[in-house]
Amino acid sequence: MKLSIITPCKTKDIEKIKQLATNLNRQDNKEIEWIVACNSSELDLSGLNFPVDIIKFDGDNVAQARNAAIREAHGEYLMFVDADDFLLPGTINNVIDKLKPGCLVDLKVYPTYEPVNSYFNEINQKQEFRMPNWAFRRKPEPEAEETLLNDKFHKVDKKSVFEEISHYLKISGKIIPKGVIWDNDILFDEENPLYDDFYFMGKVLNIINSFIEFDTFKYVKVKHNDPINDPSLSQIECDDRWNQMLNSFIKTADLINANNLKDCIIIHSIKKINKYFYNAVVNNHFSSSKQSEIMDIMSGYFASIDHRLFKNVNIISRHILFNIRKHNYAKAIRQMKLIIALRYTHKILRNKGRGITRAYYEVICKKLKVNEKVIVYESFLGRNYSDSPKYIYQYSQKHYPGQFKHVWIAAKGSNVKKDLANEPNTKVVKRFGFRYMYYLGISKYQVINMRQPRWFNKKPGTVFMSTWHGTPLKHLVFDMENVASATRLYKKIFYEQSRQWDYLVTANQFSVDVFKHAFMYPEQKMIKSGYPRNDILSAPNREELSRNIKEKLGIPLNKKVILYAPTWRDDEYVDVGQYKFQLKLNIAKLREQLGDDYVMVLRTHYFITNNLDTSGFGNFVYNESSYDDISELYLISDILITDYSSVFFDYSILRRPILYYVYDYDKYASVLRGFYLDMNKDLPGPLLKTSDEVIDSIKNIDQVSTEYADKYAKFNERFSKWEDGHASERVVNMLLKNDARVKKID
Numbered sequence: 001m002k003l004s005i006i007t008p009c010k011t012k013d014i015e016k017i018k019q020l021a022t023n024l025n026r027q028d029n030k031e032i033e034w035i036v037a038c039n040s041s042e043l044d045l046s047g048l049n050f051p052v053d054i055i056k057f058d059g060d061n062v063a064q065a066r067n068a069a070i071r072e073a074h075g076e077y078l079m080f081v082d083a084d085d086f087l088l089p090g091t092i093n094n095v096i097d098k099l100k101p102g103c104l105v106d107l108k109v110y111p112t113y114e115p116v117n118s119y120f121n122e123i124n125q126k127q128e129f130r131m132p133n134w135a136f137r138r139k140p141e142p143e144a145e146e147t148l149l150n151d152k153f154h155k156v157d158k159k160s161v162f163e164e165i166s167h168y169l170k171i172s173g174k175i176i177p178k179g180v181i182w183d184n185d186i187l188f189d190e191e192n193p194l195y196d197d198f199y200f201m202g203k204v205l206n207i208i209n210s211f212i213e214f215d216t217f218k219y220v221k222v223k224h225n226d227p228i229n230d231p232s233l234s235q236i237e238c239d240d241r242w243n244q245m246l247n248s249f250i251k252t253a254d255l256i257n258a259n260n261l262k263d264c265i266i267i268h269s270i271k272k273i274n275k276y277f278y279n280a281v282v283n284n285h286f287s288s289s290k291q292s293e294i295m296d297i298m299s300g301y302f303a304s305i306d307h308r309l310f311k312n313v314n315i316i317s318r319h320i321l322f323n324i325r326k327h328n329y330a331k332a333i334r335q336m337k338l339i340i341a342l343r344y345t346h347k348i349l350r351n352k353g354r355g356i357t358r359a360y361y362e363v364i365c366k367k368l369k370v371n372e373k374v375i376v377y378e379s380f381l382g383r384n385y386s387d388s389p390k391y392i393y394q395y396s397q398k399h400y401p402g403q404f405k406h407v408w409i410a411a412k413g414s415n416v417k418k419d420l421a422n423e424p425n426t427k428v429v430k431r432f433g434f435r436y437m438y439y440l441g442i443s444k445y446q447v448i449n450m451r452q453p454r455w456f457n458k459k460p461g462t463v464f465m466s467t468w469h470g471t472p473l474k475h476l477v478f479d480m481e482n483v484a485s486a487t488r489l490y491k492k493i494f495y496e497q498s499r500q501w502d503y504l505v506t507a508n509q510f511s512v513d514v515f516k517h518a519f520m521y522p523e524q525k526m527i528k529s530g531y532p533r534n535d536i537l538s539a540p541n542r543e544e545l546s547r548n549i550k551e552k553l554g555i556p557l558n559k560k561v562i563l564y565a566p567t568w569r570d571d572e573y574v575d576v577g578q579y580k581f582q583l584k585l586n587i588a589k590l591r592e593q594l595g596d597d598y599v600m601v602l603r604t605h606y607f608i609t610n611n612l613d614t615s616g617f618g619n620f621v622y623n624e625s626s627y628d629d630i631s632e633l634y635l636i637s638d639i640l641i642t643d644y645s646s647v648f649f650d651y652s653i654l655r656r657p658i659l660y661y662v663y664d665y666d667k668y669a670s671v672l673r674g675f676y677l678d679m680n681k682d683l684p685g686p687l688l689k690t691s692d693e694v695i696d697s698i699k700n701i702d703q704v705s706t707e708y709a710d711k712y713a714k715f716n717e718r719f720s721k722w723e724d725g726h727a728s729e730r731v732v733n734m735l736l737k738n739d740a741r742v743k744k745i746d
């Protein structure tokens, strides 16, 4: 047996293990032995695509798992592949002939946030590996050459070498001769499992000098995007991390014989400690007395290091670290605080306007007393006067007149100020401006339909209400595997922000059930009310309202109205948070075939920043993408065309026909998101892939309605049972329930 592949496994990794088996199968190589180390005997690994040896180990950490597997390995070489990582097909065949005793093979690591299952497709009920697009861009591999590690580390003063060392000290992508490991008793560090491979690879590099690097056949490392439920070793938050890090640095530096390598490792450790120390001071970790034990370990370590190596950090950091070395801990912390303050000031000055108002919030507004009478509202990041905050506001104005000061947040370029110009007791403030910061700081109530800013500091005694903005169809947050459209820390940040919500407004039981897992939000804090924004759809005077809105928009009263309201696509963006939309619906054809009886109201999602040019469609298309309130557009329309947008849940309250124009269904459903509903079964209208199908359905809309009548009724039963036109009342009652001063006027 040539190669043993070792994979530590937790019980919950079972799906990933199945995918890795498929991946190993695609290596088409008979000389691989696969060992999976697990501490539970309950793991059922039958029926995998690749033969596996299961090793049961005692203990609970990854170092123990890997060590147990090393002891049982039969291969001449060892490779460590974690359950959620994989190798491109052909990788093993490409390198196996080049393995040499005493020589380390190093595959370049390709880090990705794409979830492992996006690389696998179901084909004929079997999972098949799907080659990622980037893999096709591979250049032919040049003849891999043997290099000597010592040559590489010779020039210790080269910055790139220090950066590289952290790569060499990780096991991902390394193939190591087993003889070297067995003969030298090299094992993972079970006492410091968060840094176990640092010590392990340190020992390996101490023995092996020659290595071959492969650039194009990569080890694909899937990075974790859910630090809350599935943290990687580097994301685990635990009190012991500092101890483990320092101990592993000390142990590793101690065992290395070659001076160049030793220096590189020490420099790497100094830089890492400096960075950690900075973060620890930011988070106030070094204020408690128990941390002096860690400072003592640091001081001892620094005292043992050749002081010349400190020149690799900048002069200020060096000064601070030397103070730690000299046991001047309080002074080191003070100096670090000063650096932090200076950096913060620099950031503020660089950001100019927004930085200064933020500083105003941090330094002043955060400390101001709460004003019991102020309610702040924000809808779609201040872009609109709309959605549930609007109807909560209107209800409070009507039933608690003169009892509150209402503050609306308006983004630059929005109509909010205009919309609210004549409203009593109402102020409109510019998002991120001084007054915005002030009112966020002093308001007792905040009613917001998306997330609050990350830096927002909810004060005790205040009430934060998240109304959210739709019944979920697309997978959200913790159910989303692909967070390509969001940042690496998206889930963690979302989790922390939603812990500040006192209430979450929900439209139906289905949403309650989804939010429990998608947001990990407790059911007892959800308000089961229906959406305030939908009250208008059951208003007794909705005919009259509809006529008024049509007149306001100049829409002819003698034509029927088709509302086209698609959602955004995670992969079609111009910049962070700015998405574009390509109109795939053949509007010219729709106009030609339906223009006599219909007009179309086009409404793009609020994330879409490109302005669609509809000037060529005469008086057939009304582009209302910047109209404030989509609920009003629902009221005036006779048919809705949408796709994966939550708009149809609300629209269905009107019981009018809904068509789904889903030209990119396969991509959206499987690659971009994934849905909570089976779109093929659960929807109250047909899925249409072409403009012709859309036209045909509109021409035969009565027939479509009859066909979908049963499904529509079931859909209403499931999603709009709570929508009786009184959601605002229920929600405001909850919002103000502990406010003894207010007096409701019916």
Ligand code: C2G
Pocket (backbone or CB within 6 Å): 387, 469, 470, 471, 472, 473, 474, 476, 564, 565, 566, 567, 568, 603, 604, 605, 606, 630, 644, 645, 646, 647
């Ligand atoms: N919306 C709109 N115009 C559109 C699409 C959406 O005004 N063309 C508004 C609707 O109020 C809708 C809300 O934005 O309910 C959310 O839009 P979605 O298309 O569902 O997408 P997203 O913003 O990703 O929210 O739980 C709902 C999810 O959060 C989805």
